[in-house]
Amino acid sequence: MPYKLSSILSLHSSDVRDVASPTNDLVLSVSRDATAIAWNRTSDGFTPEHVLKAGSRYVNSVAYIPPTADAPKGYAVTGGQDTVVNIFNLANPQADPDFTLVGHSENVCALDASASGTIISGSWDKTAKVWKNFQLAHELKGHEYSVWAVLFVDEDQYLTGSADKTIKLWQGHKTINTFKGHTDAVRGLAIVPDLGFASCSNDSEVRVWTLGGDLIYSLSGHTSFVYSLSVLPSGNIVSSGEDRTVRVWEGDECTQTIVHPAISVWAVSSMPNGDIVTGCSDGVVRVFSAVDERWASAEDLKTYDDQVASQALPSQQIGDVKKSDLPGPEALSAPGKKPGEVKMVKRGDAVEAHQWDSASGSWQKIGDVVDAVGQGRKQLYQGKEYDYDGVPPLKLPYNVSENPYTAAQRFLQNNELETSYIDQVVKFIEQNTAGVQLGTGGEEYQDPFTGASRYRTNPAASQGSASAEYMDPFTGASRYRAQPTTPAPAPVDAGYSDPFTGASRYTPGAPSPAPPEPVSPPSQKVLPVSKAVTFKQANVPAMQSKISQFNDVLMHEISTSNLAAYPEESSALTEVFADLGDLTAAPPRRGVSSLAPAHIESVISILERWPTALRFPVIDLGRLLVAFSGPAFKAPGLREKFVEALFKASDWNTPWTSPIPKTRETNTLLLFRSLANVFGEKVDLPSSWMVKLFESLGEAPYPLFNKNQRVALATVLFNISVLGVSSPLDSGIRDQLLLSLMGLLTSETTDSEAAYRALVAVGNLAYAGKQSGQSLGTDVATQLKPLLRSVASTFSEDRIRGISAEIFVLLV
Missing domain, CATH: 2.130.10.10 (YVTN repeat-like/Quinoprotein amine dehydrogenase)
Known part of the structure; x- marks a missing residue:
């Protein structure tokens, strides 16, 4: 039988x-x-x-x-x-x-x-x-x-x-x-x-x-x-x-x-x-x-x-045959020659596979053949299918502005090579592009998986630029415009608006020699700044496509197939992207997220097991989840657990080396963006957990970070300070935040934007302390004053001097 x-x-x-x-x-x-x-x-x-x-x-x-x-x-x-x-x-x-x-x-x-x-x-x-x-x-x-x-x-x-x-x-x-x-x-x-x-x-x-x-x-x-x-x-x-x-x-x-x-x-x-x-x-x-x-x-x-x-059957499972050579359904009238024999027939434009069942003496349909018929069957090598057996040589296209890990991942996928080769490919890229630079006066940041988000600095003034423009590395709409090198006409409206968003500009007064100590308040006050800076720009389809692509790479490689998303995780990701697509649409198609804690748990699970080089789109997904999906974090302790998973996914506790590998550089940047969004809204997090967070951030090798990482980290600290403007921070959290800000300002000697955001954060704490009758104290003021003078001397920008002067007044 x-x-x-x-x-x-x-x-x-x-x-x-x-x-x-x-x-x-x-x-x-x-x-x-x-x-x-x-x-x-x-x-x-x-x-x-x-x-x-x-x-x-x-x-x-x-x-x-x-x-x-x-x-x-x-x-x-x-x-x-x-x-x-x-x-x-x-x-x-x-x-x-x-x-x-x-x-x-x-x-x-x-x-x-x-x-x-x-x-x-x-x-x-x-x-x-x-x-x-x-x-x-x-x-x-x-x-x-x-x-x-x-x-x-x-x-x-x-x-x-x-x-x-x-x-x-x-x-x-x-x-x-x-x-x-x-x-x-x-x-x-x-x-x-x-x-x-x-x-x-x-x-x-x-x-x-x-x-x-x-x-x-x-x-x-x-x-x-x-x-x-x-x-x-x-x-x-x-x-x-x-x-x-x-x-x-x-x-x-x-x-x-x-x-x-x-x-x-x-x-x-x-x-x-x-x-x-x-x-x-x-x-x-x-x-x-x-x-x-x-x-x-x-x-x-x-x-x-x-x-x-x-079921749909890939053609390589059936065999090599030209579609034009296939018979019609009438071929199934002839009996099979042996049990399990497979015959393909053409029914209209479709190709069906049938198997001979000797027990019933009939052909049983076992599926529809897809992926085209007649292509060469793939060869097996070390447990993976390949189209070619080592020849001809493979080309590796690469732009020097691109993240080498992104290029390496694309190369491995396109040529069906194992992901374990990624470090070798990156090393090859770096060795063969050493010393190549683009432009003379700026740098370009490109989002790790979508070229739509760029940071560009303007050419230096010596190249004929009328002004130096800072553009937020995550959204071209947010600008800070520095004072022109020649006095500009006074604006009609001298009102203050937020210095970090594109809709609001900070326009300082005419430049003046830097005083040895800024003791008088500026005519145009900045403090307090009560609006957080968040990184909510979203290209949800690109993110979904990249995560799906990486999941397929893991799934079809025997050595990594057990790392791929479980079916329930894949289903959860589909729901996550549908929800984020509605929330980030212009205009939004819904006002409140429909996600639940189970969706967050699925993302945590993937973060914990995916290889380092493939984590960046999942970490960036975390950035959007904490920004748009507040109800999903309603379970006690889930937000803290999620943040801890982001730290682990970025290999935070792994020893740091110089230079920071590109994949870790990208993951760290996305971690900072996510943290900035965590504190972009009013959140109630345990004081003990916040202290641990500051201790972790204090381990950051700040001098090794690039411009974008520094600005993102400064934004995290700034957003925490914003929370203290509306309601006083716990004294322990405030002290830890001050220590982090002072450490950043001490280390920062090249990037004025990171320094400025850190200064505004210090100003927020000083303002909030004065308003609540809980000033920063004489000891803190004694440490801050020489630091403010040093920062104002290092960065000869009016906004730096102006905010430093405001803080001095609050410290009196």
């Missing part, structure tokens, strides 16, 4: 990466949703008996330890990105595992357990480890790359398969044989009774070996990576892979192909009764049976077949 669907087990919210089915009544599954589930067979099928918190990140592998006196239902063994192996007693599972095995330094991607309870684990750290009585017994070193598969032969012998394309047989901690033959990463292993063992690989092959090292035969039929193997009680092999299929092999012939409505069938396992269990990228566990009594209802079987038929 052919295998048909028996049960569908739906509860996981992300890819099911591994399954185990040690008995006819128990299925174990683990998922990228960080859970493991123990499913128990009931009269209504399988139901979840236990949902185990198997880790804080992706869980990739599972094994089963048979019952013991302490665990009458056995143990579930799980491993994943947390780098540990967790063991749960299935008779009475607790929130925390009963045992945790620590020793791996990277993702645990493979597990197996012997009848006596000995465990073997494989990891991206290139090792396998053998654990007896939940203690490390052997560390198996010898593979050059990740160990993707592990398997017990007996209590003292084990097999390991690796991304280095080899399989090793171990006795104790020693290698006794190495099997070579696969041309890509080895992903799965299974014992074949009376023969030896089987292996599967990203080379799309299944091979059967003797333990002595002889290849018995190869099984060809999969059209993409083969991820998992199992052996049925009959001795037949079942395999699963990236081509959406599970294949049943009798000897060296494929007797059935079971197509799934999912991109990847990550795992396959067999039950003692011969049923097959699969785990897929759609988050579903499925059971298939060759016994008709255990088949699903006719209605469920039809629904399943319809799901399969509705």
Whole structure:
């Protein structure tokens, strides 16, 4: 009898990466949703008996330890990105595992357990480890790359398969044989009774070996990576892979192909009764049976077949053929030559794929072919598909005004290269563009993922410029215009307006020699400034496109696929961008954000695991969330947690080096923008947390920052000072803020805009103190006065002298 669907087990919210089915009544599954589930067979099928918190990140592998006196239902063994192996007693599972095995330094991607309870684990750290009585017994070193598969032969012998394309047989901690033959990463292993063992690989092959090292035969039929193997009680092999299929092999012939409505069938396992269990990228566990009594209802079987038929198939999964050569539907009247044979037919402008089902004697539609037909099939190299096999040489276009990491990321994606090469590409760019400068009197800042936002300084006055213009680096509409080098006619309206926004200008009086100490107030007062400066310019479609692009890069690279957004996170991001699109539209399509704390948690999760070089659009998304989505932060402590995630994402606590790497430079700038927006509105944050924030900012290597970073950091401090204008700041926060501002002013010797914003912040604190009767005090005034004189002397601008004079008056 052919295998048909028996049960569908739906509860996981992300890819099911591994399954185990040690008995006819128990299925174990683990998922990228960080859970493991123990499913128990009931009269209504399988139901979840236990949902185990198997880790804080992706869980990739599972094994089963048979019952013991302490665990009458056995143990579930799980491993994943947390780098540990967790063991749960299935008779009475607790929130925390009963045992945790620590020793791996990277993702645990493979597990197996012997009848006596000995465990073997494989990891991206290139090792396998053998654990007896939940203690490390052997560390198996010898593979050059990740160990993707592990398997017990007996209590003292084990097999390991690796991304280095080899399989090793171990006795104790020693290698006794190495099997070579696969041309890509080895992903799965299974014992074949009376023969030896089987292996599967990203080379799309299944091979059967003797333990002595002889290849018995190869099984060809999969059209993409083969991820998992199992052996049925009959001795037949079942395999699963990236081509959406599970294949049943009798000897060296494929007797059935079971197509799934999912991109990847990550795992396959067999039950003692011969049923097959699969785990897929759609988050579903499925059971298939060759016994008709255990088949699903006719209605469920039809629904399943319809799901399969509705899938879109990439043409490279089917084969190379010209569309013009395809027959019409009439070709399906001829029977297939073997089970699993695939035939493509042209129906109008559409191309359909059909598979021969020998059990029913008919062709079953398995999907519509997309991505065009007739293109050359891609080659596999180190676990990733490539269009070319190393030639011709690849061109790397680059503008010297561009962030090298942005150019490198684009280059890697366009040429389908691994993201692990990004630092090498950046180094190549920097070495080959050293010394190149644009212009003679200015610099250009370009937003890291959209060229629409630029900062440009005007040429120097010696080049014939009538004035030096400062333009805010984030929005061309916000300008500060410095005093012309020759006296300008007095303005008709000498009223004051905000010095930071484009709609309001600060127009100082005629220049005068800098006094040794500004003791008289200026005729035009600035303080207090009660309006915060925020960075709300948004190109939401560009941001969404960049995050989607980076997510695709992670998803389609085997070594990083577990970092990609979970389905629920992708759904949350879609809702976030829809909400921000409405809020940032001109005019806004809605007035209040509809986002919830769960959306913020999803963004935090992505920030915590994405590679440093890919984080910048997510950090910049944080800038918009804190500016526009206030209701989403209503959960207690969530805003603080989000800010802490932004600090971590920018590698704030990593030692600083000079020069700051471009990727860190970008992430730090976006962190400061986000913080400025956090304090752009009235917020109620715990004083103790604010003190920690100032301590963190105090660790900043200010002299290493560029102009844009300095201005953004000064804006953060300025916006906090604005909060103190409307209501007095806690004395501890005020003192910390003053220390930060004085540190900035002491260090700043080149950028007048950062200095000016810091001075206004100091002025706000002095003004607020005087108004509330809580002046800054004599000691602070004594420290501030020489600092103000120094800043006024360093920057010979009227606005600097004017604000310094105002502060002097407030300090009297």
